[in-house]
Amino acid sequence: MFRRLKRMAKSAVDYVQSDRLDGTTPIPGSDEELAFPPLQYRRTVGPTQTVDFDNPSGQRIWGDLAIGPLEAGEAYGKIFDFGCGCGRNARQLLLQHEPPQRYVGVDVHPGMIRWCQKHLKRRGVDVRFDHHDVWSPTYAPENSRRETLPLRQYGDDFTLVNAHSVFTHLYERQTEFYLEECRALIADRGILRTTWFFFNREWFPVLAPHQHSLFVNDFDPSQAVYYDWGYLLDLLRRLELVIVHVNWTSKPGYQNEVYLAKGTAEDVSGGFTPPPTVLGFGGSEPPPYDGPE
Ligand SMILES: C[S@@+](CC[C@H](N)C(=O)[O-])C[C@H]1O[C@@H](n2cnc3c(N)ncnc32)[C@H](O)[C@@H]1O
Numbered sequence: 001m002f003r004r005l006k007r008m009a010k011s012a013v014d015y016v017q018s019d020r021l022d023g024t025t026p027i028p029g030s031d032e033e034l035a036f037p038p039l040q041y042r043r044t045v046g047p048t049q050t051v052d053f054d055n056p057s058g059q060r061i062w063g064d065l066a067i068g069p070l071e072a073g074e075a076y077g078k079i080f081d082f083g084c085g086c087g088r089n090a091r092q093l094l095l096q097h098e099p100p101q102r103y104v105g106v107d108v109h110p111g112m113i114r115w116c117q118k119h120l121k122r123r124g125v126d127v128r129f130d131h132h133d134v135w136s137p138t139y140a141p142e143n144s145r146r147e148t149l150p151l152r153q154y155g156d157d158f159t160l161v162n163a164h165s166v167f168t169h170l171y172e173r174q175t176e177f178y179l180e181e182c183r184a185l186i187a188d189r190g191i192l193r194t195t196w197f198f199f200n201r202e203w204f205p206v207l208a209p210h211q212h213s214l215f216v217n218d219f220d221p222s223q224a225v226y227y228d229w230g231y232l233l234d235l236l237r238r239l240e241l242v243i244v245h246v247n248w249t250s251k252p253g254y255q256n257e258v259y260l261a262k263g264t265a266e267d268v269s270g271g272f273t274p275p276p277t278v279l280g281f282g283g284s285e286p287p288p289y290d291g292p293e
Contacts, residue, residue: 022050027122028058028097035119041086041112044139046165053088055095062193065160068244068261069189073098075160080185081105082151082178083166084129087116094122101125104154106132108140136169137220148177152184161185162193168255169222172213180239183262191244192260197226197253200280229274229281236260236268243270252277 022036042048055061064072076093077100084090084105093100099122106129107113116129132151135143161182167175182192199214201207212231215221236242245259256278276282 025054025056025091025095027095030123032122034091034094034122037086037088037091037112037115037119041115044109044112045085045088047088053091055092058095058097060096060098061089061092065191065259067259068191070159070191074189075191076100077159078102078155078157078187079104080151080154080158080161080182082161082163082182083107083169084113084116085109086112087120087129089162089164090116090120090127090129094120094125094127099125103127104158105129106151106154108132108134108136108143110140110142136222138223139169147171147174151178151181154185156184157187157190158185159187159190160193161190163195164193165195165255167194167227168197168225170225171222172225172227175225175227176235179235179241183239183241186262188262190261192241194258194260195255196232196258197224198229198232198256198274198278199226200274200278201228201230203280226279229278232258233268237264240264242268243272245270246272248275249277252282253279 022039024033024035026033036042036050036053039048042053047053060073060076065075066072076096076098079093079100079102081089081104084107087105090103090105093103103125105113105116108131110131113129113131120129121127132149133144134140134147134149135145163178163182167179170178182194186192201212204214207228212228214226215224217223240262241260242263242265243258244261247257249256274281
């Protein structure tokens with residue numbers, strides 16, 4: 001009796017956590033459909049509403065991306081998704097009228113990758129999801145205790161490498177490693193789509209010259225990592241990357257979307273300068289600092 005009750009309780013929990021509750025979205029012009037990731041996984045990556053995972057109109061999810069070296073639409077050919085989570089962008093891309101030819105997603109979270117492997121596919125599209133066995137106290141506490149693993153073995157002809165809300169969770173040494181790996185993945189005409197929390201280091205005079213990031217959580221500092229804008233420009237210069245487009249955050253202190261392409265330039269910023277919505281760039285001047293009290 002007790003075992004039967006336990007089994008019933010478990011299947012009720014499985015059902016509530018399953019994707020079945022949220023329905024599916026039909027793939028345009030096909031008899032296929034895609035499920036929504038379960039609520040527990042949506043909570044793990046941030047947005048929980050199914051609308052944030054959907055693309056019922058089948059439009060290109062980031063617009064034409066006629067930026068940097070690319071023609072309109074060209075970026076959507078071969079996509080690498082670094083830190084794909086439970087396939088939010090993958091799902092939206094697969095629902096496009098014109099889906100990518102090839103899509104590869106990697107993430108440290110083994111459960112989310114298993115879910116994507118099982119549920120996110122479309123006939124005629126080469127889709128692959130791989131577990132990236134790197135440690136993270138929040139996302140992957142059971143993984144091997146290593147900070148980085150290469151990505152360049154996946155190829156060098158991706159038209160777009162996407163890293164949405166990933167560099168916002170990586171330590172400086174991981175960021176340097178992975179930005180270089182992402183650069184190695186793109187074709188000469190490819191672009192990187194990245195998001196970042198930025199701050200103006202002039203507002204944090206206690207930072208030593210070798211310190212470029214700020215954290216918010218002492219259990220898992222990588223819960224949110226803010227980077228000095230000037231440091232990113234230096235790093236891009238070293239990696240021979242240039243900024244080709246920026247969508248600045250409209251909400252003070254939130255993520256900024258930065259598009260990068262291969263190249264060298266005196267000014268790698270592409271002329272983009274942080275507006276007042278980026279931490280420490282708005283309002284008044286930083287308070288005067290005369291050294292420690
Ligand atoms: C805020 S979520 C964003 C997920 C997805 N990009 C999206 O927009 O829905 C951050 C993701 O980065 C992944 N992640 C964290 N560290 C990583 C690493 N070193 N390599 C690959 N993925 C990582 C996490 O597992 C998580 O899925």
